[in-house]
Amino acid sequence: MLTKSKLRLYEVESRPRQVSLISTDGTAASLRYVQFRAAQRLVNQSGKLVDQRAFVAPTIYTIIMVKNSHGEWRLASIENTSATR
Numbered sequence: 446m447l448t449k450s451k452l453r454l455y456e457v458e459s460r461p462r463q464v465s466l467i468s469t470d471g472t473a474a475s476l477r478y479v480q481f482r483a484a485q486r487l488v489n490q491s492g493k494l495v496d497q498r499a500f501v502a503p504t505i506y507t508i509i510m511v512k513n514s515h516g517e518w519r520l521a522s523i524e525n526t527s528a529t530r
Contacts, residue, residue, distance in 0.1 A: 462480050485498045506523055511520040
């Protein structure tokens with residue numbers, strides 16, 4: 446983002462992220478990922494704040510992973526399942 450627009454996006458978290466296993470069957474797994482962002486800040490090249498967005502509620506994602514024939518886990522899907530987006 447910095448190269449093209451000369452801006453950089455920073456996320457400020459209010460507490461550590463949480464990841465929990467929902468289910469698995471050995472070849473696929475679903476996880477719940479919760480991100481607790483306090484704000485997103487957009488700054489220019491000199492570090493000056495250009496814009497800011499505050500977050501009130503956590504962002505919740507459902508993640509699906511699958512195991513390939515080599516036994517490697519790969520990301521299959523990420524969906525924002527928060528009540529408000």
